[in-house]
Amino acid sequence: MAFDYEKYLRMDRMPHMWCPGCGIGIVVKAMLRAIEKVGWAQDDVAIVSGIGCTSRTPGYVDFNTLHTTHGRALTFATGLKLARPDKHVIVISGDGDAAAIGGNHFLHACRRNIDITLIVVNNYIYGMTGGQASPTTPFGMRASTAPYGAVDPAMDICQVAIAAGATYVARGTVAQGLLLERYIANGLRHKGFSVIEAMSDCPVQYGRRNRMPNAVEMIQWIRDHGVPIARAKDMSPEELEGKFITGELHVAERVEYTEEYLRVIERAQKAVGVQA
Amino acid sequence: MAKEIRLWEGNHLVAEAAILAGCRFFAGYPITPSSEIAEYMAVRLPQVGGVFIQMEDEIASMGAVIGASLAGVKSMTATSGPGFSLKQENLGYACMAEIPVVVVDVMRGGPSTGLPTHPSQMDVMQARWGTHGDHWIIALAPAFIDEIFWATVRSFNLSEKFRVPVILLLDEILGHMHEGFRIPDPSEIEIVDRARPTVPPERYYPYDDTQGDVPPLAPFFSGYRFNVTGLNHDKAGFPTTNPEIIQRDMERQRRKIMGHLDEILWWAEHRLEDAEIAVVAYGSMGRSAHAAVDRARAMGIRAGLFRPISLWPFPEAEVARLAERVKAILVPEMNMGQLVFEVERVVAGRCPVIPINKVGGIPIDPPEILEAIRARV
Numbered sequence A: 001m002a003f004d005y006e007k008y009l010r011m012d013r014m015p016h017m018w019c020p021g022c023g024i025g026i027v028v029k030a031m032l033r034a035i036e037k038v039g040w041a042q043d044d045v046a047i048v049s050g051i052g053c054t055s056r057t058p059g060y061v062d063f064n065t066l067h068t069t070h071g072r073a074l075t076f077a078t079g080l081k082l083a084r085p086d087k088h089v090i091v092i093s094g095d096g097d098a099a100a101i102g103g104n105h106f107l108h109a110c111r112r113n114i115d116i117t118l119i120v121v122n123n124y125i126y127g128m129t130g131g132q133a134s135p136t137t138p139f140g141m142r143a144s145t146a147p148y149g150a151v152d153p154a155m156d157i158c159q160v161a162i163a164a165g166a167t168y169v170a171r172g173t174v175a176q177g178l179l180l181e182r183y184i185a186n187g188l189r190h191k192g193f194s195v196i197e198a199m200s201d202c203p204v205q206y207g208r209r210n211r212m213p214n215a216v217e218m219i220q221w222i223r224d225h226g227v228p229i230a231r232a233k234d235m236s237p238e239e240l241e242g243k244f245i246t247g248e249l250h251v252a253e254r255v256e257y258t259e260e261y262l263r264v265i266e267r268a269q270k271a272v273g274v275q276a
Numbered sequence B: 001m002a003k004e005i006r007l008w009e010g011n012h013l014v015a016e017a018a019i020l021a022g023c024r025f026f027a028g029y030p031i032t033p034s035s036e037i038a039e040y041m042a043v044r045l046p047q048v049g050g051v052f053i054q055m056e057d058e059i060a061s062m063g064a065v066i067g068a069s070l071a072g073v074k075s076m077t078a079t080s081g082p083g084f085s086l087k088q089e090n091l092g093y094a095c096m097a098e099i100p101v102v103v104v105d106v107m108r109g110g111p112s113t114g115l116p117t118h119p120s121q122m123d124v125m126q127a128r129w130g131t132h133g134d135h136w137i138i139a140l141a142p143a144f145i146d147e148i149f150w151a152t153v154r155s156f157n158l159s160e161k162f163r164v165p166v167i168l169l170l171d172e173i174l175g176h177m178h179e180g181f182r183i184p185d186p187s188e189i190e191i192v193d194r195a196r197p198t199v200p201p202e203r204y205y206p207y208d209d210t211q212g213d214v215p216p217l218a219p220f221f222s223g224y225r226f227n228v229t230g231l232n233h234d235k236a237g238f239p240t241t242n243p244e245i246i247q248r249d250m251e252r253q254r255r256k257i258m259g260h261l262d263e264i265l266w267w268a269e270h271r272l273e274d275a276e277i278a279v280v281a282y283g284s285m286g287r288s289a290h291a292a293v294d295r296a297r298a299m300g301i302r303a304g305l306f307r308p309i310s311l312w313p314f315p316e317a318e319v320a321r322l323a324e325r326v327k328a329i330l331v332p333e334m335n336m337g338q339l340v341f342e343v344e345r346v347v348a349g350r351c352p353v354i355p356i357n358k359v360g361g362i363p364i365d366p367p368e369i370l371e372a373i374r375a376r377v
């Protein structure tokens, strides 16, 4: 039976504001299938975003939805999760939102290992504001603020997440929606901070400036530049140059923040003689 | 339960009063002279089943308290000038999305990192206008230990009642002073909780003006699924650029504060009955002015004190009436002149308004205010 997306979409909010060919839709569909797969009730899920094209997702999906300020989604999400540790909090961000303005919050959410799932739609560019360079714009590629090619080296969001302490880190692409769905579902099930980076296309703002004006071409480019982690193990750094590694890059277990805080409450209450 | 009079530090009492007012979530980042609030909350909140978190910065703290409040938990953060500046974008978000939160600003000198461990009253205008765009806000500035307690409780009550962030303005003197206070019995404390919807979820609109100026707010995860955004939005909370909807919503947001002044305004008067010189002072300068007025009276000078406790909204009509009957109004402030602009605006030439300004971290003491009073008689 075909998946019933309408169950999870606010159909009265359609048509959405994303451009034709944009990869965000593929990510949102993968997220909805993943939520169904893990069996969470809509009332028990909050979807939080910052500002950007990706961050418009909350308006279209039928959950408790929160569209916050640019880069700050994880901070609002942290408050929500701490207030209701029994509920599920998903954050969806653009690469600029998560890695530039939100970079500090990103590091600390990873470090805390709080049980939130972060989905980063990496389209290499600031989509909403008109194609300016983002921390993930590859070196030498063009953006409206990098007219001669980006000078800054690109940031690897997954490597940063692993280094900062996230306990589930995966990278998928919009060329492989089913794999993406599996990574998101595993991230949702994972107890701790999960990061799923979804390599996505932005034909209008990125592709047009970098000789991939058509969505299909750009998605093919993404597919061709992803190297599954098993294959990457046998490849040299030279061979991996300009490529990105896909798959479940890091899965670990570590104390989860809200669970540990419950133990803090127990200790504090015991000290003052309160029966929990 | 402490029922005896004990010595309270101002900052600690804010934290204890917040807990009594129902606060169960605090997110903060250390900054002098506010840090004792966070430290106290770190000890006390888990004891009452609440959550304290030290976030990575003030922006994050502000985001976290909004998130927690949206889940239905009364929330507070505390900071000082530079941190207050960092909070401003998300403070505007809380105004726009109408999420109740309490933000304590224990003022220090400035601009910039200024005078960290010294008192000032330099954030009065930041409290009113710090965030971008038109917005309405409530700011309270207590002066005495009992007022610190009640102003904290009231900050929560007003934020819940009007779905608006409330700023509690202290200064270093008040934050760090110690004074005796007896914590009232919980039965003596009125607690206000935000109105919750009574309609079924499919008929719930979080910004529906037919529900009054302050529509009920459902907590997240309570079966009411809705959207919250910092963008201008329609009654359901979805982004809109429709000018009529925006105009109407912004007018309601103004009306919910400015149309309910009788429930919000708060001030104290001291020996004003027959005064010919009035001092308008708030916070710790209200204390200096109180003493100066008593000394002036002892010398036979008819001086009196008007002490606004709600700085925003400002008790305009009361100050305007006062200006009709006195020869002059003095406004001592630990800054180069901030609230004096508001006093001048509402006095509108009815009598002279004389600022007394001192910066550098030294309070204006009673003899200085007395001197200024004497100069006017």
Ligand SMILES: Cc1ncc(C[n+]2csc(CCOP(=O)(O)OP(=O)(O)O)c2C)c(N)n1
Pocket: A051, A052, A053, A054, A055, A070, A093, A094, A095, A096, A097, A098, A121, A123, A125, A126, A127, A128, A129, A134
């Ligand atoms: C504090 C602040 N700075 C800047 C902006 C402007 N702004 C809106 S969206 C955006 C970038 C969005 O890019 P990204 O996060 O990569 O998301 P995308 O639109 O590509 O999905 C920026 C800079 C803002 N809204 N707020």
